[in-house]
C-alpha cells in the first residue's frame with residue numbers, strides 16, 4: 001500500500017525520530033514522534049520539487065509539496081481507527097502538473113474572482129490576466145497554485161513547513177512586489193494550521209486561501225450529500241451568471257443557503273442551480289480566530305472544524321468535478337464527491353467598495369490564519 005510506504009518513510013526520516021530504537025520494550029508499540037521529513041518528488045516547471053511529511057505524536061499525518069504549496073493528503077482515523085485521507089489528492093506530482101481544479105493548493109494573489117480582471121486603486125487602473133471566461137480566477141493563468149515555493153521545515157515543538165514566494169511586480173497584472181509566506185503547522189489536536197503573511201512595495205489586492213477538497217469518508221466513491229454542514233453565517237453574497245458577486249449581502253434565513261443549524265448538503269442542493277459555490281458572510285468578524293464551520297460525516301464518524309480570522313468562506317460543492325482525476329484510493333473524483341471551504345475575503349472586493357477592503361498597502365502586514373481540524377465524534 002502506498003500509504004504504508006509513506007508512513008514508513010515518514011517514520012524513518014522523521015527528524016528526531018525514535019523509529020530505529022530496537023531497545024524499547026517490545027510489548028509497548030512505539031509512540032509516534034512528532035516530526036517532519038522530506039523526500040524528492042520529481043520535477044515541476046523544470047525544477048526539482050519535494051514532498052514534506054508532517055506527523056504529530058498521535059500519528060496523524062499531512063503531506064505537502066512545495067509545488068503550489070499543495071496539501072496532497074491529510075490522513076486521519078475514522079470511528080473504527082481506520083486511516084484515510086480526508087482530502088482529495090494524488091500520490092505523484094504528475095496529475096498536479098495537468099490543468100486541475102486547484103486540488104489542495106495555496107491560492108493567490110486573489111482567491112476567487114475579480115470581475116472582468118479589472119480594478120482600480122486610487123486613479124490607477126489595472127488589468128489582470130483573465131482565465132475564467134472574461135474574469136480573473138484564483139490569481140490568474142499562473143497563480144500561487146502553480147509556482148514553486150521555497151520550503152523551510154521547522155521542528156520546534158510542533159512540525160511546521162514555512163513556504164515563501166516572491167510574486168513580482170506585474171505578475172498576472174498585479175501591482176507591486178509581494179513577499180508571501182504560508183506556514184503550515186500540524187498541531188497535537190489534529191489541526192492543520194495555516195498562517196498567511198505578506199508585505200508589498202505597492203498597494204495591491206491580496207486574498208490568500210487554501211483549496212483543499214474534503215470528503216470525510218476518505219474516498220470519493222461517495223458524494224458529499226450526506227455530510228452535515230454547519231456554517232456560522234447569517235448571510236451570503238449572491239452572484240451573477242458569471243459567478244461575480246453582485247454587491248448584495250443577503251440573509252440566509254428561509255433559503256437553501258441556511259446552514260446555521262447542521263443540514264445535510266444534499267437536502268436542498270437541487271434548489272441551488274449549479275450547486276453551492278457561494279461566499280458566506282461569517283458572523284463575529286473582528287479579526288480574531290473563531291470556529292466558523294463544522295462538517296460531519298455520519299458514516300465514518302469523522303468531523304472537520306474550520307477556524308479562521310477571515311470574514312468569509314467559499315462553500316463550493318464540487319460542481320465542476322468531472323471524473324477526470326483519480327484519487328489516492330483509485331476512485332475517480334466525480335461531480336459532488338468533494339467540497340471546499342475556502343476561508344477568504346469576499347470575491348470581487350476590489351470592485352465592491354461596500355465589502356471589507358482587500359488592498360494591502362506598503363508598510364502594512366497582511367496576516368490571516370485558518371485551521372482545518374479533524375476529529376471523530378459529532
Ligand code: GLA
Nearest residue numbers: 101102112277314316320340
Ligand atoms: C472555487 C470557485 C469555483 C471553481 C473552483 C475551482 O471554489 O468558487 O467556482 O472555480 O474554485 O474549480
